[in-house]
Amino acid sequence: MKDEKKYLGVAVPRPRVGFFELSSCEGCQLQLLNNEASLLDFLGLVEIVNFREGMKEAADDYQIAFVEGSVTRADEEERLHKIRRNADLVVALGSCACFGGVNQLKNRFQDQEWVKKEVYGNHPIASQEARPLSAFIKVDLEIYGCPIKKEEVERIVTNLVLGKAVNHPKYPICMECKAKENICLFELGEPCLGPITRAGCDAWCPSNRLGCWGCRGPAPEANIAELKRIVAKRKIPLERLLDRLECFGGFAGEAGKLRLALEAAK
Ligand code: SF4
Ligand code: SF4
Numbered sequence: 001m002k003d004e005k006k007y008l009g010v011a012v013p014r015p016r017v018g019f020f021e022l023s024s025c026e027g028c029q030l031q032l033l034n035n036e037a038s039l040l041d042f043l044g045l046v047e048i049v050n051f052r053e054g055m056k057e058a059a060d061d062y063q064i065a066f067v068e069g070s071v072t073r074a075d076e077e078e079r080l081h082k083i084r085r086n087a088d089l090v091v092a093l094g095s096c097a098c099f100g101g102v103n104q105l106k107n108r109f110q111d112q113e114w115v116k117k118e119v120y121g122n123h124p125i126a127s128q129e130a131r132p133l134s135a136f137i138k139v140d141l142e143i144y145g146c147p148i149k150k151e152e153v154e155r156i157v158t159n160l161v162l163g164k165a166v167n168h169p170k171y172p173i174c175m176e177c178k179a180k181e182n183i184c185l186f187e188l189g190e191p192c193l194g195p196i197t198r199a200g201c202d203a204w205c206p207s208n209r210l211g212c213w214g215c216r217g218p219a220p221e222a223n224i225a226e227l228k229r230i231v232a233k234r235k236i237p238l239e240r241l242l243d244r245l246e247c248f249g250g251f252a253g254e255a256g257k258l259r260l261a262l263e264a265a266k
């Protein structure tokens, strides 16, 4: 590894990393650049050799590739395979890369040609169903969120550099929300996916009086049946729950089942 740094006299490896985007809003990459308070420390931790949003140089000899966005075109699929061949470790960065993200909302429509016509009119572009990275390549690590939380990325990258295990919380957002002593939004008539969504964002939305939309995907052993019962008991329309389950793709299976049930009940 080039350009090794030392900490307390001990050499600390400084991996060469690249940041890449497929179909995305680039908001996850922007989160990292926006973190001015610790950006210089972060740059001391890794050697960035490819980051279109932040620099002109673009080398292919990276060890860790952070890939943002979902695959929505054939050329992105090819590019992703190339990144996989070059990198020792591929990290899916954000909900689009992990689950398809907001892009996968278009997958609900059976006729994708109709979708293209509606969106692009007489200027169609190549576009296929939105898929997460794991539909095409082996992904070594996922970092959740729309957008990702920069503090979490820095913690995870520090662990990677030091060779420590990366463990995501297994508990749901509600645990973080309760620890902050927030008023539960269900008490205010607002649906929230906090009971079934993986923690790690420090209950970002409920702490700002917004119900969780599940951007970090399902917590292990998420009890979706119980959440449906809570929603029904509070007389909140199941369609409002469906909006949230569908939004980022992490709950795609459950959302599909609920959509079918609601359509059958009409
Ligand atoms: S996960 Fe959200 S913030 Fe990140 S690229 Fe996708 S849409 Fe943008
Ligand atoms: S507001 Fe949401 S995250 Fe917070 S306790 Fe209620 S259901 Fe859980």
Ligand code: SF4
Residues within 6 Å of the ligand: 145, 146, 173, 197, 198, 201, 203, 204, 205, 206, 211, 212, 213, 214, 215, 216, 217
């Ligand atoms: S509260 Fe939910 S929607 Fe908001 S950032 Fe956290 S996981 Fe995402």
